[in-house]
Amino acid sequence: MSLRTLLLTAAAGLALATQALAFEPLTIIDQGSFSAGGTVTTQPGTFDNRSPMDIAGQTFHGDHAYASYQVPEAPRSLPLLLWHGAFQSGKSWETTADGREGFQTLMLRHHFPVYIIDQPRRGRAGNSAVAAEVSPMAFDQLYFDLFRIGQWPAYFDGVQFDASEETLDEFMRSVTPNTGAFDPEVVSDGVSALVDRIGPSILITHSQAGGPGWLTAIKNPGVRAVISYEPGSGFVFPESDLPDPMSGAAGTLEPVAISDADFDKLTQIPILVYYGDNIPEEPTNLFGLDNWRTRLAMARLWVDAINARGGDATLVHLPEVGVTGNTHFIFSDLNNGQIAEMAATWIEEKGLGDPAQ
Amino acid sequence: MSLRTLLLTAAAGLALATQALAFEPLTIIDQGSFSAGGTVTTQPGTFDNRSPMDIAGQTFHGDHAYASYQVPEAPRSLPLLLWHGAFQSGKSWETTADGREGFQTLMLRHHFPVYIIDQPRRGRAGNSAVAAEVSPMAFDQLYFDLFRIGQWPAYFDGVQFDASEETLDEFMRSVTPNTGAFDPEVVSDGVSALVDRIGPSILITHSQAGGPGWLTAIKNPGVRAVISYEPGSGFVFPESDLPDPMSGAAGTLEPVAISDADFDKLTQIPILVYYGDNIPEEPTNLFGLDNWRTRLAMARLWVDAINARGGDATLVHLPEVGVTGNTHFIFSDLNNGQIAEMAATWIEEKGLGDPAQ
Numbered sequence: 001m002s003l004r005t006l007l008l009t010a011a012a013g014l015a016l017a018t019q020a021l022a023f024e025p026l027t028i029i030d031q032g033s034f035s036a037g038g039t040v041t042t043q044p045g046t047f048d049n050r051s052p053m054d055i056a057g058q059t060f061h062g063d064h065a066y067a068s069y070q071v072p073e074a075p076r077s078l079p080l081l082l083w084h085g086a087f088q089s090g091k092s093w094e095t096t097a098d099g100r101e102g103f104q105t106l107m108l109r110h111h112f113p114v115y116i117i118d119q120p121r122r123g124r125a126g127n128s129a130v131a132a133e134v135s136p137m138a139f140d141q142l143y144f145d146l147f148r149i150g151q152w153p154a155y156f157d158g159v160q161f162d163a164s165e166e167t168l169d170e171f172m173r174s175v176t177p178n179t180g181a182f183d184p185e186v187v188s189d190g191v192s193a194l195v196d197r198i199g200p201s202i203l204i205t206h207s208q209a210g211g212p213g214w215l216t217a218i219k220n221p222g223v224r225a226v227i228s229y230e231p232g233s234g235f236v237f238p239e240s241d242l243p244d245p246m247s248g249a250a251g252t253l254e255p256v257a258i259s260d261a262d263f264d265k266l267t268q269i270p271i272l273v274y275y276g277d278n279i280p281e282e283p284t285n286l287f288g289l290d291n292w293r294t295r296l297a298m299a300r301l302w303v304d305a306i307n308a309r310g311g312d313a314t315l316v317h318l319p320e321v322g323v324t325g326n327t328h329f330i331f332s333d334l335n336n337g338q339i340a341e342m343a344a345t346w347i348e349e350k351g352l353g354d355p356a357q
Numbered sequence: 358m359s360l361r362t363l364l365l366t367a368a369a370g371l372a373l374a375t376q377a378l379a380f381e382p383l384t385i386i387d388q389g390s391f392s393a394g395g396t397v398t399t400q401p402g403t404f405d406n407r408s409p410m411d412i413a414g415q416t417f418h419g420d421h422a423y424a425s426y427q428v429p430e431a432p433r434s435l436p437l438l439l440w441h442g443a444f445q446s447g448k449s450w451e452t453t454a455d456g457r458e459g460f461q462t463l464m465l466r467h468h469f470p471v472y473i474i475d476q477p478r479r480g481r482a483g484n485s486a487v488a489a490e491v492s493p494m495a496f497d498q499l500y501f502d503l504f505r506i507g508q509w510p511a512y513f514d515g516v517q518f519d520a521s522e523e524t525l526d527e528f529m530r531s532v533t534p535n536t537g538a539f540d541p542e543v544v545s546d547g548v549s550a551l552v553d554r555i556g557p558s559i560l561i562t563h564s565q566a567g568g569p570g571w572l573t574a575i576k577n578p579g580v581r582a583v584i585s586y587e588p589g590s591g592f593v594f595p596e597s598d599l600p601d602p603m604s605g606a607a608g609t610l611e612p613v614a615i616s617d618a619d620f621d622k623l624t625q626i627p628i629l630v631y632y633g634d635n636i637p638e639e640p641t642n643l644f645g646l647d648n649w650r651t652r653l654a655m656a657r658l659w660v661d662a663i664n665a666r667g668g669d670a671t672l673v674h675l676p677e678v679g680v681t682g683n684t685h686f687i688f689s690d691l692n693n694g695q696i697a698e699m700a701a702t703w704i705e706e707k708g709l710g711d712p713a714q
Binding site for chain 2: 023025026027028029030031032033034035038040041042043047049050051052053055057058059060061062064066068073089090091094095099101102105118122123124125126127128129130131132133134135136137138139140141142145146151152169170172173174175176177179180249285286287288
C-alpha cells in the first residue's frame, strides 16, 4: 500500500468515524417490509407429504417486488418509493460507499416516509418465475467508466466521488445480478402492486428503472410524480410521433413506442429528470461517456414531447445550474445532501410536500 | 373464496391496521448498511475504455456479505447479528408474514443494536464468484411441511402461524434463491468479516445458518455468544469423537468432523439452541417431520459434546418448557414477542446484556 493510499484510507476511516458520531437521532413511527404483486404457478400432479422433493402438485410464488420502509415523525402525506438501477438493489439508497448517510436517511430527515424497492428478480425479491444463468461478470472497469466516476484508472477532476480504495471496493460490492431476465413489464407490474398497497406515492427512479418507472406511472394513477436520476433506457414516445434512434460508440438507443393514450397519462403528473456531469455534447469513441451523450439527447426530446402535449416535465442537467462533478449515482454522490434538498424543494413547489393529516 | 377464508382475511387485514396504529415510536441513533469480506478477481489482458464490454483486464468483486443495521437509543454494548436460513434473506427478521413486528424491531425495543445479514451469494449480496443456474423451484408445499406450519394442506392445531391465505402468500414470497452454490466456508468467511468490522457481537442463526454460525464463532473470537433457532445441518464434532450418522425419511444427517482444537473454541462462549413444536420422537414416513426428528436428536448429542468438554451449551425444546405451537420460524411466529423476551433474558443471564458505555 502506498503512503498516499494509506493516508486516503486513514482519512476515509476518520470520515466514517466522524459520520457515526455525527448521526442525528431519528424518530421512526413505523417500519417494516413486505412483498407485493407477482405470480403463483402450480405444477401438475398431486403433492405427497412423503415425497415433497418431488414438485408434483406444488406451487411457486415469484416475480413479486420487495420493499422495506420507514416512516419518520411528522411525516408528509406522500411517501417516496426509491427504485434502483441495473446491477443494483435497494442498497443503492442506503449508506453511501464512503460511509455517509444515503438518500434514504436524508429523505427521512426531510420527513418523507421512505420505501426502498428490490424489483422482481433482484436482491431480496430474487424468486424469478423464469430460469437464468448467473455468472460472475468482470465489469468493474466498465462500471467505473459508465457510471462516470472517471475514465479508468483516472478519476474525473472534481468528481463528487471519494477516491479512496476502500470506497471503490464498497461501491463495487453494491452490484448484484438479475436472477431472471430483466423485463420492463414484470418489474413495473411489481412496483405498481407496491403502489396499490402503499397508496399515492412519489416514484424516484435510477438509471435502468427510468423506463419501467414511466410504465408504472402509466399503469397506476397512485404515482403522483416521478423524479428520475439519469434514466438510461425505455424512453417511451407516442407511436404517432416517434423520434429517430440515436447511435454512437455505445450502440443505438431506440425510442420505445407506446399508444398516444398511454403517453398522455404521463402529461398528468409532474416529472423531473436529472443528469450529472461529464457528459459530452459531441460524439466520442469512449463507450462510457458516449453512452450518456445519446441518452441525455433522447431525454431532452422526451421532455419536450411531454410538454408539447401539455405535460409538466423538467430536465435538469446539473452542470447547467452550477452543480458540478456528479456521477451516474447522483443521489449518493458527495453532494447528496444538496441533491436531496433539491428534490424536496421541487416536490414542495409542485404542491406535493404537505404534512400527513 | 370461502366465507371462512374471507373472514380470516378480513381479520388479518384488521390485525395489520391495528398493528400499524399501535407502532410505538423508536428513536434510532444510527442506521445504514455496508458490505464486508469477499474476494476480488482480475481477468487477464488490458482494459480498453473504448471496448469496456470486453472483460479483458477487468476486476470482479464478489462473495461478500451485506448487512443493514440500526442502533436504538440507550443501546446495549453487544449488537445482535441476525443470520437467515436456506432460501431466505434478511427479510426473515423483518415484518412477519402476518404483518406484525419482526425480530429486528422487537430486539431494537430491547435496546440491542441489530444487524441483518444477507449472506454471500444471497439477496443483496448476490454477486457470486461462482456461476449458478437459478431455476424456479415449485417447493411451497415442501416448505409448508418442512417448516412445520402443518402437513399440507392442514395447519397443525394450535400452530403459532396465522392461517389466512394472505399470510401464506407473503410468507412464500420471502423465498429467494442462491446465486452461487451454498458454501459454509464462504458464508462464514463473509460473516466473520462483518464481525471484524462491527466488533464483539452476539450471533443469532436460523436453520441452514446454524452450521456456518459455529464455523464463524470458531474463526472469530468477536463472536461472544450464539443463539441458534433450529440449526438444520453442519453439526460440527471433534474428529476424535464423532457420533454415528442419523437416518430417516428425510435422508441421512452426517456429523461434520473438525479438529478437537477448533471444537474446543465453541466451549469458550455461551450457546443456546432452540427447537419448536411438532417434532416427532419416533420415526415417521412424513419427510417434513422426520427431517427434524434426526436434527433434534443430533443437536442433543452436540450440546452434550460441548458441555462434556467444559462448555456452556443449552438446548431448549420449547414444548418441554410449555411454549407450544412453534414452527421452524420460531422468531417470527405469533408468539415472537415472548421468543424475543426469552432471548434477551438469556443474554442478560450470561452477563452479556450490559448497556454501552
